[in-house]
Amino acid sequence: MAMPKYNRNFDLTLGDIDLIEAALQVVKRDLSLGREGSRALLPKVEGSDHMREIDDLLGRLHNQKIFYRPSDAPYIGG
DSSP: OOOOOOOOOOOOOOHHHHHHHHHHHHHHHOOOOOOHHTTTSSSSTTTOHHHHHHHHHHHHHHHOOOOOOOSSSSOOOO
């Protein structure tokens, strides 16, 4: 019997990514408040630090975003 393989091609919209990011923020908040119901939603991995994994994933999602900066006028941040 052949082992199943992961699908490496994803068809996600920007809205899907935003929803995933929002859900991760909610789970992270619940874990930090000690709400154990959120822990039940996460995969069971021995020795896993879910808060760190969520932070890493949120960071990778953030780093893939392209933030708009106008090129035809001086940029004034704020």
